[in-house]
Amino acid sequence: MDGLPPDAADLELPAETMRAMLDAVAGRVLAHLASLADQPARGELAGAAERSRALREPPPEEPASLESLLEPLFAEWIPASFTTPGPGYLAYIPGGGLFPAALADLIQATTNRYTGVWQAAPLLCQLEANALDWLRALLGLPEGARGIFTTGGSTANGNAILCAREALLGPALRDGVLYTSSQVHHSVLKAARHVGVLPDRVRVLPVDEAFRLVPAALRRAVREDRARGLRPFLLVSSAGTTNTGAIDPLEELGRLCREEGLWHHVDGAYGACFQLCEELRPALAGLAGADSLTLDPHKGLFLPYGTGALLVRDGACLRAVHGASAGYLPDAAEADLYDPSQLSPDLSRGFPGLRVWLCLKLFGLRRFRAALLEKHTLARAAARRLAALEGFELVGGEPALSLFAFQLGWPGASLAERSAATRELLARVNARGRVMLTGCVVDDGRFLGRVCVLSFRTRRERVEECLAALAEESRALLAQPPRR
Ligand SMILES: *Cc1c(COP(=O)(O)O)cnc(C)c1O
Numbered sequence: 001m002d003g004l005p006p007d008a009a010d011l012e013l014p015a016e017t018m019r020a021m022l023d024a025v026a027g028r029v030l031a032h033l034a035s036l037a038d039q040p041a042r043g044e045l046a047g048a049a050e051r052s053r054a055l056r057e058p059p060p061e062e063p064a065s066l067e068s069l070l071e072p073l074f075a076e077w078i079p080a081s082f083t084t085p086g087p088g089y090l091a092y093i094p095g096g097g098l099f100p101a102a103l104a105d106l107i108q109a110t111t112n113r114y115t116g117v118w119q120a121a122p123l124l125c126q127l128e129a130n131a132l133d134w135l136r137a138l139l140g141l142p143e144g145a146r147g148i149f150t151t152g153g154s155t156a157n158g159n160a161i162l163c164a165r166e167a168l169l170g171p172a173l174r175d176g177v178l179y180t181s182s183q184v185h186h187s188v189l190k191a192a193r194h195v196g197v198l199p200d201r202v203r204v205l206p207v208d209e210a211f212r213l214v215p216a217a218l219r220r221a222v223r224e225d226r227a228r229g230l231r232p233f234l235l236v237s238s239a240g241t242t243n244t245g246a247i248d249p250l251e252e253l254g255r256l257c258r259e260e261g262l263w264h265h266v267d268g269a270y271g272a273c274f275q276l277c278e279e280l281r282p283a284l285a286g287l288a289g290a291d292s293l294t295l296d297p298h299k300g301l302f303l304p305y306g307t308g309a310l311l312v313r314d315g316a317c318l319r320a321v322h323g324a325s326a327g328y329l330p331d332a333a334e335a336d337l338y339d340p341s342q343l344s345p346d347l348s349r350g351f352p353g354l355r356v357w358l359c360l361k362l363f364g365l366r367r368f369r370a371a372l373l374e375k376h377t378l379a380r381a382a383a384r385r386l387a388a389l390e391g392f393e394l395v396g397g398e399p400a401l402s403l404f405a406f407q408l409g410w411p412g413a414s415l416a417e418r419s420a421a422t423r424e425l426l427a428r429v430n431a432r433g434r435v436m437l438t439g440c441v442v443d444d445g446r447f448l449g450r451v452c453v454l455s456f457r458t459r460r461e462r463v464e465e466c467l468a469a470l471a472e473e474s475r476a477l478l479a480q481p482p483r484r
Contacts, residue, residue, distance in 0.1 A: 021066055028074050033099075036457065041088030041436040043079045051080065082436060087457040090466060091438040093242060093270045093403075094455040096302030100362050101355040105304075108351040115351045116341045118333035128353025129338030134360060135295065136311050139268075139275050140288030146315030148344040149297075149307060149352040153269030156294040156310035158191035159345070161234065163292055163317040164263035165195060168233040177225045179203045180236040181213035182443050183243055185267055188236050201230070206443070211246035211396050213237055215256050222260050234263045239287055240271020243440040244396040244448065245403030247271060250286030257291075266290040269308065270454075273300025274401050276365065277373045283400040292317075297356055301368060302456040307352050318343040371456050375402040378463045379453040386451075389471055391478050395448050405440070405448040408474055419447035421477055428473040435466040 013021075055077075083089055085097040114120035115128065132147035150156045161178070169176040178197050180188055182204050192202050203225070205217045222232040235257050237248035250266060257264040266272070266287055272295035274280045275287055287293065290313065297307045312318050323342045325332065333339040341347045360368070379402040386406055387394045395405045408425050409418035426437050426449050439449045453463065 024066055024070060028070055029102075032074060032078070036083065036086045039079070039083045039086055040433040041083050041086060042430060042433070043081045043083060045080060048080060085455065085457065087455060087459065087462040088433075088435040088466075089455050090451050090453060090458065091436045093296075093299050093452055094458070095298050095305055096454075096456055097304045098302050098359050098363075098456065100358050101303050104354040104358040108354050113351065114348070115353070116347045116349050117330060118337055118339040119330040122333075122337070124351065124354075125333075125338050125340060127357045128340070128351070131353045131356040131360060132309070132311075132338070135297075135309055135356075138365070139272060139293060139295065139311060141290075141293065141311050141313060144315055145311055145313045146318055146338075146343060147309055147311040148318060148340070149309050149356070150344070151306055152298065152308035153185070153267070153294050153296040154187035154191065154308070155345075156269070156296075156308045157185070157188050157236070157265070157267055158194055159310050159318075159321070160265040160292040160294060160312070161188075161191050161195050161197060161236075162321045163312055164234040164265060165197070166321045167314070167317050168261075168263055169231065172231060173197075174201075175229070175231040176233040177201050177203060177222075177230050178234045178236065179205060179218055179221060179232065179262070181205050181207050181211075181238065181248065183207050183211050183213075183241040183246060184236055184238055185242050185269065187269075188267060197234075207246070209396075211241060211244045211442070213248040213253065215249060215252050218253065219256060219260070222262070232260060232262055234265060236265045236267055238271075239266050239268035239284055239293075240274075240401050240403065242270060243442060244405040244450070245270070245399055245401050245452070246396055247283060247400050250284070251289065252286070254286050254289040263291045264289070265292045265294070267294045269294050269296040270299055270403070271401050273297070273368075274372055274376065276369050277376070278369075279373060280376060280401065299454060300372065301356070301359070302371065303355055303359060307355060315343075372402075375453045375458070378402070378458070378460060379404060379451065382451060382453070382463050382467055385467055386470060389474065391474055392470075395442075395446070402454055403450065403452040405450045407446065407448055408477065410478055415444070415446055419445070422447050422449045425449065425470065425473055425477055428477070429466070429469045432469050434469065435462065437466070 084095050113124055115124050118125045136145050136147055173196050176197060178192055203221050205213060205221060208214050225232050235253060237250060237253050239247050254264050272293060275284050292312045295309050297303045297309055298305045319342055322344055332342050379399045383394055383398050383404040386392050391408050391410055393407050395407055407418050408421045426439055430436055437449060439447050441447050
């Protein structure tokens, strides 16, 4: 390391060294951001397995210079990846990377205050509590609801299942049955297993042609399980599925859950943040009636990866699951104050709230609403135009939020031929390097193409490029369709 102090045990760095390091990183980062729009939408991944193995090395006993580490990081390793923060990333559910979040991370890592227990940093805990309470209010949950930040939607879903389990099953864990649809995010099935709801107590219900859970099927399944002596306790529905963006009929499902005494968890990791837009609230009707709700600020609020959130209607449930004391710890904070380790699984932790707080304050909600509405408008217009092109069919209808699925085909094409043509189309469009699209396989084995507009950097021009690429490549493909 440049400027290493003569006393090797002293890990503190001189101020001028730190400033030089900040400058070096700032230069790299700003150059990287400036080039994002021209970077290939999907980096060069050929030979990635060999290259990964070639990176293995013994632990570094001796110091290295920052420059010798930054150079390969930015020149070789970062480029060998999906360009997730770029405007062409329309794959999976795009993330974000709002710049001020990086400043918050720098501040939290350098000040390194302890936000695990309220007593150690009460005002910082309150900033995080504010951010959580803003999310609660924006999503329409009542004041008694409380939230936690998690590393992502997956752990938020896990904590929701824990709350439902604790509230409704207690020691009768093994009898509890969880219901969800075939389109649910796989993290729910994984989380169920983590918290002791084993696969034989999970009912994956079929969906309708728009990929939505069918309430009548839920009611039937619940009754059947009751007749078997089991205890139905939880429905996990989706506010925007990862495959096609489908929104389950949340209002009707919520009613049904109340009638049947089920906890209603809504997985809104993709879709919940669209509730910020008044125009989109009808599509999400019933969302605010959830007993618990997952949202992912690293998707719908454009933050960098590492920030999910869970809101729970009866805030006491979080404490029931996570509250704990120890002889060496201070007493828990008074009930109205936010004491993170009493409500969430971590003790020592980062300070995830600072990213959210800083970004919401700096930009203001109006700009988030405008950005979300723009993504919706772009996706909707793109879907309509694609549907008007020869050979394209929207599958699951127009986008309720900002994600839609499609298939390419021709009259008389079989299901397998349509799937193969759609796969080939995505491969050709992706090979152009301007956008990255991914597909999904749905219940009947069909492969669908998808477009998800959620990166804050995806603006109209890039969506136009995507449409042009789909139009040109589909024409070429239909002229000589791949048969299978
Ligand atoms: C992304 C996503 C998840 C998982 O969230 P992570 O933040 O990736 O852990 C869960 N559910 C849905 C609907 C998602 O889109």
